[in-house]
Amino acid sequence: MKVLKFGGKSLGNGEPVKSAIDIIQKEQSTEAVALVISARGQSTDLLLALYAKAVAGADVTPDLENFFAYQYIKGLNLDLSSYQTELQQLLEALQLLGVTNNRIKDRVVAFGEVISALTVTELLRQQGLDAVFADARQLLVGRCVANDVAVDFALSKEKTTRFFSALAPQQIPVITGFIASDPEGKTITLGRNGSNYTATLIASFIQATEVQNWTDIDGVYTASPKYVKNAQKIPHLSYREANELANFGARILHAKTILPLVESGIPLKIFSSFAYGREGTLIDEKGSGKGIKAVSTIEDVSLVSIEGRGLLGKVGIDARIFSALSSNSISVRLISQASSERGIGFIVNKEDAQLTEQVLTKEFSEELGHQDISRIQVNNNMAIIAIVGRHNYSLEKAIYGLRRNKIWLHLISNSINGEHISLVVDNQDLKKAVNVVHNQVFGAMKTLNLFAFGKGTVGGKLLDQLVRTGDDVIRRRNLMIRIVGVADSKKMIFSEDGFTHNWREELAASQQATDFGNIINLLKTSGLENIVIADNTSSQELTEQYPVIVNSGFDIVASNKKANSISYAFYEGLRNDLKKRGKLFFYETNVGAGLPLIDTIKHLHNSSDKIERIRGVFSGSLSYIFNKFSVEGKSFSTILTEAKEKGYTEPDAREDLCGLDVARKLIILAREVGLQTELEDVEVESLVPPSLAAIGPFEEFMAQAETLDAYFATIKASLNEDEVLRYVGDLMVAENKLTVSLVKASKNSPLGNIQNADSLFEIYTESYETQPIIIQGAGAGAEVTARGVYSDLIRIGGHY
Numbered sequence: 001m002k003v004l005k006f007g008g009k010s011l012g013n014g015e016p017v018k019s020a021i022d023i024i025q026k027e028q029s030t031e032a033v034a035l036v037i038s039a040r041g042q043s044t045d046l047l048l049a050l051y052a053k054a055v056a057g058a059d060v061t062p063d064l065e066n067f068f069a070y071q072y073i074k075g076l077n078l079d080l081s082s083y084q085t086e087l088q089q090l091l092e093a094l095q096l097l098g099v100t101n102n103r104i105k106d107r108v109v110a111f112g113e114v115i116s117a118l119t120v121t122e123l124l125r126q127q128g129l130d131a132v133f134a135d136a137r138q139l140l141v142g143r144c145v146a147n148d149v150a151v152d153f154a155l156s157k158e159k160t161t162r163f164f165s166a167l168a169p170q171q172i173p174v175i176t177g178f179i180a181s182d183p184e185g186k187t188i189t190l191g192r193n194g195s196n197y198t199a200t201l202i203a204s205f206i207q208a209t210e211v212q213n214w215t216d217i218d219g220v221y222t223a224s225p226k227y228v229k230n231a232q233k234i235p236h237l238s239y240r241e242a243n244e245l246a247n248f249g250a251r252i253l254h255a256k257t258i259l260p261l262v263e264s265g266i267p268l269k270i271f272s273s274f275a276y277g278r279e280g281t282l283i284d285e286k287g288s289g290k291g292i293k294a295v296s297t298i299e300d301v302s303l304v305s306i307e308g309r310g311l312l313g314k315v316g317i318d319a320r321i322f323s324a325l326s327s328n329s330i331s332v333r334l335i336s337q338a339s340s341e342r343g344i345g346f347i348v349n350k351e352d353a354q355l356t357e358q359v360l361t362k363e364f365s366e367e368l369g370h371q372d373i374s375r376i377q378v379n380n381n382m383a384i385i386a387i388v389g390r391h392n393y394s395l396e397k398a399i400y401g402l403r404r405n406k407i408w409l410h411l412i413s414n415s416i417n418g419e420h421i422s423l424v425v426d427n428q429d430l431k432k433a434v435n436v437v438h439n440q441v442f443g444a445m446k447t448l449n450l451f452a453f454g455k456g457t458v459g460g461k462l463l464d465q466l467v468r469t470g471d472d473v474i475r476r477r478n479l480m481i482r483i484v485g486v487a488d489s490k491k492m493i494f495s496e497d498g499f500t501h502n503w504r505e506e507l508a509a510s511q512q513a514t515d516f517g518n519i520i521n522l523l524k525t526s527g528l529e530n531i532v533i534a535d536n537t538s539s540q541e542l543t544e545q546y547p548v549i550v551n552s553g554f555d556i557v558a559s560n561k562k563a564n565s566i567s568y569a570f571y572e573g574l575r576n577d578l579k580k581r582g583k584l585f586f587y588e589t590n591v592g593a594g595l596p597l598i599d600t601i602k603h604l605h606n607s608s609d610k611i612e613r614i615r616g617v618f619s620g621s622l623s624y625i626f627n628k629f630s631v632e633g634k635s636f637s638t639i640l641t642e643a644k645e646k647g648y649t650e651p652d653a654r655e656d657l658c659g660l661d662v663a664r665k666l667i668i669l670a671r672e673v674g675l676q677t678e679l680e681d682v683e684v685e686s687l688v689p690p691s692l693a694a695i696g697p698f699e700e701f702m703a704q705a706e707t708l709d710a711y712f713a714t715i716k717a718s719l720n721e722d723e724v725l726r727y728v729g730d731l732m733v734a735e736n737k738l739t740v741s742l743v744k745a746s747k748n749s750p751l752g753n754i755q756n757a758d759s760l761f762e763i764y765t766e767s768y769e770t771q772p773i774i775i776q777g778a779g780a781g782a783e784v785t786a787r788g789v790y791s792d793l794i795r796i797g798g799h800y
């Protein structure tokens with residue numbers, strides 16, 4: 001005979017309960033079955049809420065009606081009215097008394113399992129099966145010890161085997177999970193999720209061949225899939241491993257589930273009743289032999305800390321703490337103590353927190369009075385993340401990931417054999433933290449959650465590239481870049497699940513106005529880990545918010561040059577914030593688009609090869625214009641218009657011609673090599689002819705093409721045969737001199753030789769004194785710039 005346990009989630013109204021009945025029919029056709037049944041859907045939670053309301057003296061009638069309305073299944077011949085009356089009377093008594101009582105509470109919640117088992121019995125009978133309802137209070141006996149139940153195995157086994165031996169061969173017992181009796185026959189419960197324990201107890205008493213646990217998930221995963229989307233199913237576990245997971249909060253198994261199976265060697269299988277036939281997790285004596293790794297969580301616990309100089313070197317403090325707690329039946333889940341004995345921190349269940357504080361305040365009243373203990377502090381909103389199984393450097397990896405995500409670690413406890421590490425974090429950070437820890441420890445696929453500002457040429461291309469090549473990056477780099485939000489200057493979209501090819505339509509249809517404060521708030525409260533902001537705008541306003549972004553714990557990638565070229569004070573302040581928070585800011589595309597320039601300069605600078613000079617054509621658009629103008633017979637304005645049409649220039653091409661863009665790039669490079677320069681320090685030769693400097697809109701400027709053309713024709717006429725014009729940025733480090741000017745270059749020199757919209761940078765260093773390092777290639781264009789930002793993102797991924 002095998003024991004099949006159905007959890008509440010598998011017995012919800014509609015399809016779930018229908019599938020459960022189907023599964024029972026199929027399974028009993030090959031081997032006799034006994035069923036253990038939990039309360040249906042959210043029934044236990046509803047009953048607990050009813051109990052609390054009644055104790056508080058509130059009117060429970062509507063909730064009671066709702067509860068019974070949920071239990072009713074159309075067409076089923078089951079009269080629950082006597083149960084409704086009995087429960088109502090119990091609740092009314094509670095309303096009158098207004099006191100809490102655990103035995104009455106257990107009687108109230110027991111209605112969930114009883115009604116559920118009656119319902120399943122009737123549903124099976126409807127299918128022609130000989131189902132027999134069994135109230136586990138007649139089978140299982142236990143005593144309440146502290147907040148726990150100690151089952152009387154011998155008596156329970158005797159009662160259970162007697163019940164089973166009285167069954168006819170074709171009969172299917174439908175046993176209530178979760179509930180039992182105490183020696184006086186009063187109702188007790190085995191603790192939340194206790195039906196699993198009922199099932200394994202019954203199985204061990206009747207020597208079942210196996211236990212099947214039918215739930216809403218097809219096995220035990222490396223972390224709760226509720227939090228960690230890329231958790232992996234563990235196909236095979238040993239009892240010891242499963243027990244370890246159950247003890248540390250993997251909700252799928254009640255903490256005691258495994259114990260009855262160990263001696264009898266009965267295997268436990270976990271299946272999803274929503275996917276019949278799909279392989280689940282097998283738990284047996286052997287396990288897979290490979291060892292497990294998993295991360296489990298315990299929510300809503302309280303951290304108690306006791307601090308004070310008076311604790312230093314005092315003997316017996318710990319003993320007093322724990323004996324006071326134990327005499328009040330408060331169990332401690334985790335302890336951590338600093339070696340200096342200046343303080344001790346431990347975790348208790350939230351329900352016990354208030355009592356813990358009272359008990360300890362009383363116990364240490366003298367020490368508190370003398371200030372030997374400065375305070376006893378209770379922090380209620382805590383959660384534990386437990387890393388189970390042996391792994392190399394788990395703790396280090398977890399701490400690294402948590403710090404990068406600005407998640408505060410309140411307490412660490414590491415078992416001596418290194419097979420178990422518990423980390424205490426704020427409840428509100430739990431989702432983010434468990435993802436970070438899981439992915440760090442498993443070296444599993446990392447996720448970057450990207451919020452992108454700017455959907456223009458570069459921003460839009462980046463998002464399209466991400467959508468197009470996302471799978472490739474997952475395969476090759478084990479990195480998923482999820483676009484969780486996009487904002488332009490007016491509107492924004494945000495979704496924790498991310499956007500794919502449809503981001504443009506979603507943004508177009510969005511009604512949500514862009515509001516920076518709101519975006520930061522959404523990201524901070526989202527529970528998303530590894531958040532990166534992309535700035536592909538040219539907004540100074542946004543760059544001024546970078547410190548807020550960094551201080552919120554997010555990294556930045558930007559093609560926007562402003563943050564690096566506005567005041568040095570801002571530049572330095574941002575670097576300090578980045579350092580303090582351990583955050584990253586990559587901006588390789590600020591100079592030379594996708595060319596690996598900034599990185600090369602950083603490396604040279606950091607390796608102490610003194611950079612003496614950087615000279616070159618910094619602007620792709622002006623490169624194009626002068627490469628063409630120098631050798632083709634067309635007028636300057638014709639070539640300017642061509643460059644604009646190709647998307648090389650700013651919408652108002654004067655922004656390129658005035659030299660400001662090149663000056664910004666020079667400043668960025670100068671600061672990379674350690675100069676504290678400001679934009680005003682750059683000597684810029686503007687390409688806007690002085691006579692056209694005061695003209696308003698760009699169209700009006702272009703209407704003066706003749707003047708513009710005449711101006712540049714004169715300059716061109718002064719060239720020697722082997723010379724061309726180049727607009728050159730020059731950074732002379734020792735002299736602290738930065739210039740931007742139109743120069744005549746020999747056609748045979750590297751500068752004179754560049755084509756199309758190429759950029760060229762000559763880097764002179766102490767080692768490359770006369771023959772500079774030359775970096776050359778396409779220095780403008782949305783596609784290459786977006787690629788550059790993309791590779792910055794991938795670099796950030798490498799840091800997680």
Ligand SMILES: Nc1ncnc2c1ncn2[C@@H]1O[C@H](COP(=O)(O)OP(=O)(O)O)[C@@H](O)[C@H]1O
Nearest residue numbers: 007008009215216220221223224226250251252
């Ligand atoms: N490591 C884990 N593997 C699988 N499920 C887990 C894990 N940790 C927590 N869970 C949660 O356990 C739930 C199933 O347990 P439970 O709620 O008790 O189900 P049931 O009502 O069927 O007894 C799943 O829905 C899942 O969210």
Ligand SMILES: N[C@@H](CC(=O)OP(=O)(O)O)C(=O)O
Nearest residue numbers: 007008038044192193194195
């Ligand atoms: N109904 C009880 C017992 C139980 O085990 O339920 P489930 O099998 O749905 O986790 C509870 O909710 O705690």
